[in-house]
Amino acid sequence: YDSYFLLYSLICYSEMAAPGYISKSVFSPNLPLRFSANLSFLFSQIEDPGQRYNLAKQAGFTSVEWGNDIYQYPIHDLVEINKDNHFEHVLINMFTGKTKGLACVPGRSEEFKQCLELSIEYCKNLKCKRLHILAGQYSEDTDITQETKKTYHDTFINNVTFASERLALENMTILLEPISTIDRYFMESADQAVDIIKELKCQNVKLQLDLFHQQRTRGSLTETITKYLDHIGHIQISQVPDRSEPDDHGEINYKHIFKLLQKLQYQHWIGCEYTPILEVNGFDWMKPYAALPEQGGYTELQEKLQNATLS
Numbered sequence: 001y002d003s004y005f006l007l008y009s010l011i012c013y014s015e016m017a018a019p020g021y022i023s024k025s026v027f028s029p030n031l032p033l034r035f036s037a038n039l040s041f042l043f044s045q046i047e048d049p050g051q052r053y054n055l056a057k058q059a060g061f062t063s064v065e066w067g068n069d070i071y072q073y074p075i076h077d078l079v080e081i082n083k084d085n086h087f088e089h090v091l092i093n094m095f096t097g098k099t100k101g102l103a104c105v106p107g108r109s110e111e112f113k114q115c116l117e118l119s120i121e122y123c124k125n126l127k128c129k130r131l132h133i134l135a136g137q138y139s140e141d142t143d144i145t146q147e148t149k150k151t152y153h154d155t156f157i158n159n160v161t162f163a164s165e166r167l168a169l170e171n172m173t174i175l176l177e178p179i180s181t182i183d184r185y186f187m188e189s190a191d192q193a194v195d196i197i198k199e200l201k202c203q204n205v206k207l208q209l210d211l212f213h214q215q216r217t218r219g220s221l222t223e224t225i226t227k228y229l230d231h232i233g234h235i236q237i238s239q240v241p242d243r244s245e246p247d248d249h250g251e252i253n254y255k256h257i258f259k260l261l262q263k264l265q266y267q268h269w270i271g272c273e274y275t276p277i278l279e280v281n282g283f284d285w286m287k288p289y290a291a292l293p294e295q296g297g298y299t300e301l302q303e304k305l306q307n308a309t310l311s
Contacts (some may be wrong), residue, residue, distance in 0.1 A: 003010055005150055008083075008211075008296065012098065012208075014261045020098050020182070022246070026053075028053060028279075029261065029275040031262050031265065032289065032290050033222055033261055033262065033266070033270055033289045033290055034063070034267075034269050034270060034290070034291075035061065035063075035064040035256060035269070035270050035271075035272055035286055035290050035308065036061065036064055036065050036088075036090045036091070036190055036269045036270070036271050036272065037056040037059065037063070037064045037065070037272055038064070038065050038066070038067065038236070038271050038272055038273040039052045039053070039056065039065070039066055039070075040066055040067030040068070040069050040070070040271050040273075041067070041238075041272070041274055042055075042056065042059075042272060042274070042275075042276060043056065043277055044069075044275070045166065046247075048192075049077070049078060049081060050081045053085045053087060053089060053290070054085070054114065054244060055066060056087070057085055057087075059283045059287075060283065060290075061087075061193045062087065062088060063087060063088040063089070063291055064087045064089055064090070065091035065092065065269075065271050065273075066089070066091070066092050066093065067135075067273075068093045068095065070092060070093070070122065070197055071095050071184045074123045075121065075122055075126075076125060077124070078122075078125070079125050079126070080200070082126065085192070088127075089123075089126040089127060089128035090098050090128065090129075090130060090132070090269045090271075091128065091130045091131075091132060091175065091208075091234055091269070091271060092119065092122055092123055092126070092128050092131060092132070093131075093132045093134060094115060094116065094119040094132060094133045094134055094294070095115045095118045095119045095122075096115060096134050096136075096276070097115065099109075099134050099136065099137075100134060100136055100137050100182050100185065101133070101134030101136030101186075101247055102115060102136050102286060103133050103134065103135050103136050103139070103155075103156050103159045103160060103163075103186075104135045104136040104152045104153070104155055104159075104186040104187075105136045105137075105139075105152070105155065105158040106151055106152065106155045109155070109158070109159055109162075114158050114283050115303070116133075116166065119131055120166070120167070120170060120172075122137045122158045123166070123170070124170060124180070126207075128172075129135055129171065129172050129173060130173045130174075130175055130217075130233065130234060131167065131170065131172055131173070131174055131175065132174075132175045132176075132177055132178075132208055132234075133160060133163060133174050133175070133176060135156060135176070135185065135186040135187040136156075136185075137182060137183070137184045137186065138152060138184040138186065140155035152186055153196075156196070157200065159197070160174065160196075160200060160202075160205065161200060161202065164200065164202040164204055167204060167274065168202075168204055168222075168235065173204045173205070174202075174206070174207075175233050175234050176196065176197065176205065176207060176208060177192045177193070177208035177209075177210055177213070177236075178190055178192065178193050178213055178214070178217070179210070179213055179270055180212075180213040180216040180217045181213070182249055182263065188217065189217060189218055190207060190209060190214060190218070190224050190228060191218075193207050194207055194228055194231050197231055202298070206231060206232065206233025206234070207228060207231045207233060207234075208232075208233065208234045208235075208236065209224070209225070209228070209232050209234070209235050209255065210235075210236040210237075210273065211236065211237050211238075211252060212236070212237070212238045212239075212240055212243060212273070212274075215251055215252055216240060216241075220250065221257060222256070222257075225257075225260060225261070225264070225266075226260075226264065229264055229266065232266075232268065233260075233266055233268055234270075234272040235268065235269070235270045235271065236270070236271040236272075237254065237267075237270055237271070237272060238272075238273055238274030238275075239251070239252060239254075239272065240252055241276065242275075243274050243275055244274055244276070244277050245276055245277060245285060246270060246274070246285050247284075247285035248277060254285070254287075258288075258289045262289070271275050282291055
């Protein structure tokens with residue numbers, strides 16, 4: 001899997017160094033996509049983080065990502081767990097305490113910086129190079145006027161600029177995600193996120209495009225992916241409306257989406273941020289698109305998940 005991508009990267013580098021020298025036919029339309037297991041969603045019925053990692057391994061994943069619940073586990077415990085599993089951590093959400101993010105909230109920049117440092121500690125210990133900074137919400141007692149939007153926008157710009165400079169010291173990337181399921185959330189759309197990324201002009205700030213949220217708010221997935229490909233640093237997937245497997249019945253044609261990503265030669269990670277329907281083989285949909293290592297114990301995996309649900 002990794003060797004395939006190393007070879008692919010060398011081909012891309014050669015093509016940049018000598019454009020036209022390598023025929024486009026060398027690029028396979030079936031270039032494998034890279035999927036990561038979101039441990040906050042896929043195995044959330046399992047409380048023990050060690051078991052979550054083991055289940056991800058049995059399902060064939062070699063990389064994982066975490067939402068905010070990672071911070072309930074001590075860093076040293078997670079490091080010990082990963083001494084055996086050797087997972088690549090590709091994304092962690094920033095610590096936000098009891099909030100939905102502080103980056104845009106006026107008057108709370110010092111809290112934002114403290115949360116940022118804790119998040120960096122987790123990332124460094126788990127060798128994770130991507131941090132999703134949650135934008136935060138407009139205050140409940142605030143009318144969302146143009147003046148209010150400007151105040152929150154300016155606060156967000158200042159805080160993310162600080163975070164960009166701080167994370168650059170750690171060779172880390174910031175990801176910004178529009179979210180549709182949080183009331184009064186500041187970051188509403190991919191258009192807004194990319195406009196902010198362009199305004200920031202920071203090389204280590206990218207778009208985290210969750211196709212579930214994009215479909216619920218704006219749709220136009222093909223156009224959005226194609227238009228913003230150069231700004232995308234991470235994609236997350238689930239079906240609409242139930243946030244289930246990509247191959248579940250719903251609004252998004254993921255066969256088309258995956259073929260589009262292969263055609264566009266998308267090379268970043270795709271996070272599986274969905275709640276599986278346990279009665280079906282929740283990971284079979286990946287097989288045509290991902291170069292997954294052969295793993296034993298798939299039946300055992302299904303039985304463990306089923307037992308966890310029944311209990």
